[in-house]
Amino acid sequence: MIPGSFEYFSPQTLPEAVTLLQRYGEDAKVLAGGHSLIPLMKLRLAAPRYLVDLSRIDGLTYIRESEGFLRVGALTRHGDIETSDVIRSGYPLLADAARVIADPLVRNMGTVGGSLAHADPAGDWGAALLAAGAHVVATGPRGGRTIPLDEFFVGTFTTALQPDEILTEIGIPQSQKNSGGAYLKLERKVGDFAIAAVGVGLLLSSTGACEQVGIGLCNVGPTSLRAGQAEQVLRGKKPDDATIARAAETAATESDPADDLRGPADYKRDMVRVLTARALRLAVGRAKGGA
């Protein structure tokens, strides 16, 4: 499997990169970790004429908390998130997700920004970060703008990014004392895309009710999905078994899976139910200070 020819650029600065994108428009593709794009190019399903490699631009790899947000640089690799102490101690939803993306070798190259910008409904970050209530920062010729992740996924493999914009940062509300989360992925084998996966992020009030809740669904629709109605079932309520069951059933109805080799749609829909319930229980346990 040999990719077609292209011209390669490795700008040293973000403005340089943006200028290249402005110049080449739709003929150009941004290369981050390359672990979604290069396989497509090898299959000749993608044949960009110009590749703009971001890897030599300094300052796009970081994980830090500031001004109420966890900020993750777009070039941060899945593996860095998986092993980050900040993530491990405060963001179980992200830690869970990072651990189940593809395989350890892919996680050493693939980046969170690249994964989001690729907008594959099977990408784990989409569902996990929707659940986390994330936003992204897009940098273009007019500077940076913030896009809530809810508005980011326009369709399968399409995002709200303009052709001359580069996703540069992901922001997530900083974790609090009573927040918890979980990401559960059902896969045919390790390294596979999800049959279905569910991310849950929540914040419990002092009375133990769900003050904030986010539920993201992976690979059960044309894009990464947010299960808004299921969230509504939980909001302001104590996450007891009956409420969790009702939320899980609601999430299942919000999913829109298709039949494929991973199973028929009705199976996947039921897996959304099962995984949502399990993820909610795990997240609640974590929010209450459990493991």
Place this chain on the structure above:
Amino acid sequence: MGNRVKITINGSVHEAEVEPRLLLVHFLREVVGLTGTHIGCDTTNCGACTVLLDGRAVKSCTMFAVQADGRTVMTVEGLAQNGQLHPIQEGFHQKHGLQCGFCTPGMMITAFALLQRVPNPTEEQIRWGISGNLCRCTGYVNIVAAIKDAADKMRGTPAPAGERS
């Protein structure tokens, strides 16, 4: 329309004019002549092509050589130092961790990176660590034993200079 690249491989610098689309694995095998790194799939699943890039284990079939410009690569040929086998190589031999040998170079490089990070891994950690490398012959049991054996030998002894990220 060639791009000039300069890549340090197993301690020596290699410079060449390459097409941007040249995959790193082909650069290593065909330009540099290091054929120990293999190709087993088209879809970034098998890990036969695993090399260390600046100390991280990566799949060299899913990377262009131009992306490695200015960086440091270690392949299976760089494991032994001064004719002395690396404990991982010894472990694979002693524990029968290989049969046809095709996945072995990638498997050993992944093990190398794993043991840099986790010097005393559990069986579960080893299995998790090599889950991006497919082996069709061994059933993994003896690969796990080989890596454990290497870890036991390596603990307390410094890693070869220059391979730590």
Place this chain on the structure above:
Amino acid sequence: MAVAHGMGHSVKRKEDARFIRGKGNYIDDLKLPGMLYLDIVRSPYAHAKITAIRAEKALAIPGVLAVITGRDLDKYGLAWMPTLMSDRQMVLPIDTVLYQAQEVAAVLATQRYIAADGAAAVEVDYEPLPVVVDPKKALRPDAPVLREDREQKTNHIWHWEVGDRDATARALEQADVTVEEDLYIPRIHVASIETCGCVAQWDSVDGKLTLWMTTQAPHAIRTVVALVAGHLGLAEHKIRVVSPDIGGGFGGKVPVYPGYVVAVAASVLTGKPVKWIEDRMENIQADSFARDYHITAELGAKRDGTLTALRFKTIADHGAFDAAANPSKFPAGLFSICTGSYDFQSAFVEVDGAYTNKPPGGIAYRCSFRVTEASYAIERMADIMAHELKMDPAEFRLKNFIRPEAFPYKSPLGWTYDSGNYQGALKKAMEMIGYTALRREQAEKRTRGELMGIGISSFTEIVGAGPSHSFDILGLKMFDSAEIRVHPTGKAVARFGTKSQGQGHETTYAQVIAHELGIPEDDIAVEEGDTDTAPYGLGTYASRSTPVAAAAGAVAARKIRDKARKIAAHLLEASESDLEWERGKFFVKGSPQRAKTIQEIAFAAYTNHPQGLEAGLEAVAYYDPPNLTFPFGSYICVVDIDKGTGEVKIRRFVAVDDCGNIINPMIVEGQVHGGLTMGLAPALYEEITYDDDGNIRGGSFMDYLLPTSMETPRWETANTVTPSPHHPLGAKGVGESATVGAPAAIANAVIDAMWHLGVRHIDIPITPWKVWKVLRQNGVTE
């Protein structure tokens, strides 16, 4: 100092030295000056007429030298090639393609990347034709005839049957209890981590072809090339086939694929070396598949649990060409081993082969000719019968096993089993896993609604093909060979007609010779795979290396020992009958200090050989086995099932194998580990399917799911030893046992977990959604 360990020792592998250094010599590592590269254009359609192939755009790319089509090959009589099953197969099509991913044209270029560009630029026009993917539909009278080139205008290839049809029908009618089940064994692919490829080099001055190629059977390939291309001036003494280091074979590197033939043709036409290396998707999508057996299985038994009758009816989907690699007289391979480990009074088996619009094959997937199909079917059915009779599956098996004293045992389907102790293996496995305690745990869990299953498989294999009275491939008898040369300084070179693909022959064959001659393993160089140097042999597949080639090695070594005795007698001035052999030396009876080592004898063979005896110390043996060997074993698997997701988790798996006497326990254990993993794979993960238009699903490692280290359990292995009475070393072969035995153990465990709910069978691979579905149907949910 080097020591002769001989058999039964876990000698570390000699071949490791190069592999752990990255210094293996695999096909794609070979680079010759001026070498050209071949890439192949493949069909997007499963059945279509080719109306045009336009090469202009490809030829316009600098570096593209030629676009080769079926019409080009036809001029040289090479558009078709014979298969091993007396069928024929397209090399490149002249006007019709019969499966998706079939080779349509080949592009020759100066570089690999340019060849790929060329292949992408070739334009082909197709006119789609009706597609038949289901072999049952293919056999209906109204089905479109796929093979217009054949005289017989039908998709039926052959009918094969064995056993007593009438007696079996009567026995089934008279049985107290009968069970019947449709078992589908899906299409799978061996998917060795190295794909296939070759480098063909035609020397126009010498008229000699050298073909480096990923083949498990280099000698047979040489003869096939000579037979197919003899009319072009390729004679067998001018053909050299070299099988370099092979990155896994498992049966997938036995057949001849079109790419090899086109590479040879391209080299002959250009006078330059030509390399063809397939990529993974080509490998899975177009190379020979395995299995695809639709079995309707019936068993009959008495009320007390005694099995009486077996009847299996099978439709075998062979794809577009019958390109299986079975011995000529066995179109369904050795499927008639399907009475397994049990003593049936009557049995009858019939198989019908069918053409479909799918890639050809029907080869092994790490098993001796269709033995997994047989073993899976009987072991699944045995479990169904045991459950039906409300008997414990272990107790049921122990009751029905062929008794140890019954060997050699003549099966109702015509085999003579050499030796066995099935009770011994099963009891050992039950003890290792703690069978009784597990059954207690299962009963207790069931009361809590938890799903846990225990599955047994007590398989009997049939390997080591085979005796020349019945076994040949294209007329070539299935002997194998060894040639040993002991040099003056006592070191030896040994060459064999087989070819290791990871089995460790360089080590185990050396152990056999060390065992017989006392020459240390380190002093013996084992070589295989080069037809210019190795004696003729049929190659490595069907677990035949130990039963046939290692036997040849032992026989050749014994010939050398016989000659060494004469030389020793001469050196010791004693009569031959006064000499005794102790490994590594002859000594005079009663005076052990009067001795000559094999090394001293070897030196004398070249410096001081007795008058009347030829100088030198070497021997060749062609071993024609008197019978096949029948390895066996009992496997027990414990699974836990997630009721919510349908996931099956293997908690434990114990494998007790009996492969007769063991040459190298470390290597035997490694073979079992690998075999078990290739048994696990089709049981739970791997399958290639097609949609109604013949589009492949599961054609890359994205969807063709090889188990990783995370899915694969920590196998627990042990052995019993029941030597083969007819093999010179008492050995039987082990490479494939575990692949044969494991799938049924896993499937039986899954069904055992759910039988009480009314679940009777799920076809492999048992995926989470299939389990979820039957649980749902039976009212179980989380």
